[in-house]
Amino acid sequence: MLKLDRLTIQYGALTVARDIDAQFEAGNIYTILGANGAGKSSLLKAIFGELAFSGTVAYQGSVQTKSQLNAWRKPIAYMPQDSHTDAELTTLEVVILGRMDALSRHISDELLREAVELLAELNISHLAHRSIRSLSGGQRQLAMFAQALLRRPKILLLDEPVSALDMAHQINLLDKVRHYTQQHQLICIMVLHDLSLAAQFSDEVILLADGDIQAQGMPKAVLQSEILRKVYHVDIEILTSHQGSPVIHPYRKRQASV
Template structure:
């Protein structure tokens, strides 16, 4: 389990998260929601060890402030919003960078096969020998996700992993996230802006607002019109899809055109 206890995060004079208490369990996908500037990305960065904090963060027998950062990060696969590569490398080479610890002057056949297998599962095997600088934003995002998976993480931190993807690739990537989480018994914590998409692909939702957890639980418990109206300052109606999951539909202020 990953446990955040009485966690407070400040950036300068701004408190972005205050007294957060959350327990993340293995084999589940958690999605953090909330308006812009509510500390979603800061929470992931704090778990990864990039931001100072008060309180405690524990994973099994390790505690962040008592562990060396390299040791703490070893089981974590982190994909930030601005992940990317500036160097002229092939997509396969970028994926292989996920295992820097195992790279030598000669990449082993086993590691090459593992990287190629992950790319194939994500539907990007055909990009293996393409220069990553010549790929679309969505293709690069899929390559970076493959790099994260090659690290064989126990914890996945994904900050807006589908922001540059079309609907087909959004669904494909999120299906893979769920599959890997269940089959590899990972803890997956991701940030999404699409509330309806989060309802489909999450075991638990965590709604942040004003530096605090405003709701936590399954989608029906968290996606309440009154709470969303207040935090996002928009009017929404909550519909239900054919799978029985909530669909959040924003409403225009006026129907006049």
């Protein structure tokens, strides 16, 4: 279990998260939602240990501290929103860096095979020997996701993992997230802007606004018109897909004719 206890994040006088209490269980996908500036990315950075905070972040009895940050990060794979890199490396080499702790002068056949298999599963084998700098934003996102999975994490932190992907690749990647989370009993916490995708692929969603958790629970319970209208300041229509998950449709009211 990953547990946040009274987690507070401040940028000077600005409080982006205030006394956040939350628990995350293995085998589940948790998606953090909220308007721009709600503190979604900051929450992931704090969990990873990249951002200062007050309060406590603990995992399996171990508490995050600055002095033990390397040990804290060992079971965590963090995929930030910005996947840009200036490294002169191939896509395959970038993926293999996910296991930097296991690297030496010689890359084992097992590690190489695992990296190649991940590229194949994400349908990007053809990019293996291309420079990572030459890839599109969406292709880099897929490569960085493969790198994250190669770490064999216990906690997977994904900040807008599908923001640069087309619809087919969004579904492919999120299907992989769900598969790996369940198969390997990971704790997956991701940030998404697409509420309908969050509803389809999350076990729980967390809605942030004004530094506080406004609602948390199963998507059907949280993604309701009234609370979404309050958080996003837009009129919302909730539809239902043939799979039974909410489909969130924002709309602008028509102006009355004069």
